[in-house]
Amino acid sequence: MLAAIPDFRGRQGRSHSLAALLAAIICGLLSGARGCTEIAQWLREQEPDFWHSLGFKRRPPTTNCYRNILLKLDPRILETVLQRWAEQLMPAVPGEVRAMAIDGKTLRGTLQPHGQSIHLLSLLDHATGGVLGQLRMPSTTNEHKAAMKLLKSMTLEGRLLTGDAIFCQKEICKYVVNAGGDYLISVKDNQPELKETLESDFRSGRSPLHRAPSPAAA
Incomplete structure (x- = not known):
């Protein structure tokens, strides 16, 4: 579902997929990270298999990459995607x-x-x-x-x-x-x-x- 969010970055700024970066931010926050520095540090402490499961094809980026993503991302788009995800997990039962x-x-x-x-x-x-x-x-x-x-x-x-x-x-x-x-x-x-x-x-x-x-x- 994160992959459906349009990538707003220029072609030169796409060393990592937007979906992988957003997944890393979300997982970092759920794990207790409270800032971009902590998110980057938390992710780099994980095993490479975990990086690959999020969609990274190389070593995850540093703090500035996450900060730039959050500054440019329209929160309404991300919230809409998360809302759809939550509704699938908690559907109304007839x-x-x-x-x-x-x-x-x-x-x-x-x-x-x-x-x-x-x-x-x-x-x-x-x-x-x-x-x-x-x-x-x-x-x-x-x-x-x-x-x-x-x-x-x-x-x-x-x-x-x-x-x-x-x-x-x-x-x-x-x-x-x-x-x-x-x-x-x-x-x-x-x-x-x-x-x-x-x-x-x-x-x-x-x-x-x-x-x-x-x-x-x-």
């Missing part, structure tokens, strides 16, 4: 409801001088904890607005969406149902007006769960 959570998190260590930290909105598979999809939140957009864009990139049929009260929006809930999915949104005491509105719909006399008394009983 007749089985598969739950996924939507949540936003600020990445630690990303605060820059005169800037803001990176905030990601993610869809997480309940069963495995795997990331099904994510996007970087613009500083001017609320989570529930960005949620629509993220949900439209996913197959929702046969899935149950869970989230906190910020996602309790008519637009989101309606879209999930129309796409063949279900939702379970948690509303707590920190949003008293919304909670009161929801609870009132289940009180006697208003809720469809409580039948009105028959004329004979009255």
Whole structure:
């Protein structure tokens, strides 16, 4: 799947395949490397058979090669490929409801001088904890607005969406149902007006769960 990503490098900069370099970066990060220097060092400590399994035909490159790749790579292209890969590993099973959570998190260590930290909105598979999809939140957009864009990139049929009260929006809930999915949104005491509105719909006399008394009983 990585090989399907178009190579944006010039012909003179292709000593190694782009797919091999991306595979090395991903494996390095999964193994605990936190920078290009650590990725290069980790990979060179592996056996040549492992290099070949990633697609390298010669000794892997040094730090600068990985840095140049990451600076020029469009993250949206890589995320799309990883999302397809994750969906293949965690497919929806007919007749089985598969739950996924939507949540936003600020990445630690990303605060820059005169800037803001990176905030990601993610869809997480309940069963495995795997990331099904994510996007970087613009500083001017609320989570529930960005949620629509993220949900439209996913197959929702046969899935149950869970989230906190910020996602309790008519637009989101309606879209999930129309796409063949279900939702379970948690509303707590920190949003008293919304909670009161929801609870009132289940009180006697208003809720469809409580039948009105028959004329004979009255």
